[in-house]
Amino acid sequence: MKQYLDLCQRIINDGEWVNNERTGKRCLTVINADLTYDVSKGEFPLVTTRKSYWKSAIAEILGYLRGYDNAADFRALGTKTWDANANQNDVWLNNPYRKGEDDMGLCYGAIGRAFPKPDGGHIDLLQQIIDDLSRGVDNRGEILTFYHPGAFHMACLRPCMYSHHFSLLGDTLYLNSTQRSCDVPLGLNFNMVQVYVLLALVAQITGHKAGQAFHKIVNAHIYEDQLELMRDVQLKREPYPLPTLKINPEIKSLKDIETWVTLDDFTVEGYQCHEPIAYPFSV
Ligand SMILES: Nc1nc(=O)c2c([nH]1)NC[C@@H]1CN(c3ccc(C(=O)N[C@@H](CCC(=O)O)C(=O)O)cc3)CN21
């Protein structure tokens, strides 16, 4: 929690104003932040200085792991977070590749579960990683990437947290996740939860202990219409102790994640938080 609040404060103290063409808004911006979550110690990084919708965050990462490319599928899992990007952005609405209502196009899991090969066909990057890790192999390139510049024109948004690199040391699994662009008041709330859950889940289904997750953020920003709420409300609050996350131990394979896992398989214990803050969202 401290590392999150420190980053927010750093943006306010040292950030520079940058015009963003896509959203038409200015963002107070810093470059480079490194956050660490110790999954082995159960340090679940849930923001306590406002109500944080952790179920929505877990639904997003489950949808990515399932290879979803449609906001309706994300809603069925329990999150509306893709509705706006799929259905309210004029550039995407006028894109000839958009397949209709709720389509997100070729991004996130739609790439990671079926990465197009230059010589034809696809690779299921996640399945390959799970297979390797399950037999104790780390080939030093266990990288789940959602980043495919050749598909950007066929997607509603480029992936923000675009790479997840798993490593095995003995029987402990580590994760390095990289994010190119980060909406600190809204997105990062979710992204911290997602990095933690990704390591915990993959460790569980591949039969390893979870170690640390390292989260690298390149462009960390606060939109101009979010600044006052962050500076004058959220940062004035004292954080509470971190809660803990429990994952159903019956989740044992990628197939389980793809077929029957729901948000009921995740519980958060001891979550004490301040009042919600409704930050404006930029489409
Ligand atoms: N500008 C922007 N920021 C983001 O964080 C973001 C995008 N766009 N587009 C793609 C995804 C969608 N994500 C989202 C979208 C909406 C919320 C949001 O509205 N959160 C509210 C309510 C959450 C709820 O009720 O489930 C929040 O208070 O956290 C958060 C993350 C993260 N990403």
Ligand SMILES: O=c1ccn([C@H]2C[C@H](O)[C@@H](COP(=O)(O)O)O2)c(=O)[nH]1
């Ligand atoms: O997981 C996510 C997804 C998106 N974001 C934020 C970061 C930016 O504010 C926007 C994306 O805009 P770009 O113009 O494509 O950078 O969404 C996030 O923080 N976390």
